[in-house]
Amino acid sequence: MSAAVLVTGATGTTGGRTAARLLAAGHRVRAASRRAAPVPGADPVRFDWYDDTTHGDALVGTDRVYLVPPVGDPDPAAVMLPFLRRARAAGVRRAVLLSASAVPEGGPAVGQVHRALPELFEEWAVLRPSWFMQNFTGDHAHARSIREDGEILTAAGTGRVGFVDADDIAAVAAHALTGDRAPGTDLVLTGPEALSYDDVAALVTEVTGRPVVHRHLGYQGMRDRLAALLPAEFAALLAGLDRAVAEGAEDRTTDTVRRITGRPPNSLRTVLEREAAPAG
Template structure:
């Protein structure tokens, strides 16, 4: 599939986050125009900063806050394509996203690529409602449904904090398995969905190449970091309490703990061929990801 629309401005919400910053950097590297939106427009990543140096007119950043609707129309001004990362840690993302999609339509956006989750289907309430809105209301669309990110073990995430601190990953997943996926692969699928001449008009289930339990992940990290770390399984209720104790809204903590329980029951024990089919490259394995990030976990 060929890329098109290099002059069409793409708005990237969550433009400083795991997938958003990678999508923006890739768009820039390929000569597309991108506007990264977040509450910290000054917080450009190395990759986007480098891209800006060489492609100054093609990169913009804008202050954007889901809780401040006055920032929404200015962010959409002149935009034709949208990479939409939902607000994080809110129990009802649809309450933010559906009105934002109305604004996007009014602004002239005709292609939307929504970041969803493998754990959420179109028939579900909440984000599922947003999947339906994107499919029904935009002529060109894609919904990305990635599995759990490998970056949860290295970035600003409770698993990463646990590994760096006590050396524990705590979940209610038991010995259930997840086909963890690298955010680089998600971003690559997203960029194809944004720029391929033919719109994808489908939902993409995106996984890594292999389903692993959290104990498998801990064993691999122990191996590459040369330091013993472990997975501690807890109950769903204990998980909810742990998450809520971090300051997370209780309803969201309950949602995440419920997803863990679904993993324990086997809901995420699957792989898809999406990365290879859409991008032509094999998805990165957890072993390769861990080897590249070993220093993060070393004492």
């Protein structure tokens, strides 16, 4: 029997889509989540980054792993690197890490895992997607404020972002996990165009029929709003990412999705038409 791909975060935004693509292509998948939630066609397995008693069983029969870092942890390397060393000893030969376009190798948080990955595995890739298009359609704060208040609140000003479809991230992840050769590099993933939040609000209005506006709060306003919901340090980090957008840090597009998958990345309009509920 062929070895399986372990997909961490298998019920999440990219993990679930990656597992589905792998299964559709005929690969065995061990779907890892904290509650071992059923994933059709996969072998569910309980996995918690913070409970190393779950790590050994998750690795049984696997030779490749898709790594979704623990959400909101400012130092994910503390739990991820011991697991990755254990994975290598257990026979895992390829690892694909989900990072972010805003986090370079050696940077904060998952950037430290990015730096260590090539030393641990000969076959590896780091996916660095831009902001998700699903932030406007799912359970993200932007999607909720669109539905509840008809507004998107940011500190991004007129800065532009190459928003990317989570389906495209999953398509690249599946290729990176199962292709004859691992990419052996980091891959910055974007959609086909860079858009401001004003552009996004106009597009959501057009597609859904729900009037939506973008409200620019500025760094301090955004930080204070988030601090009411999140730890102060994390709120400052997120507001700082918006400020970087305002300064042009994410105003770019790449050809990575097309180059890896052979097809162009999906547009935000396509994703909104597929996933956003109409007004009323």
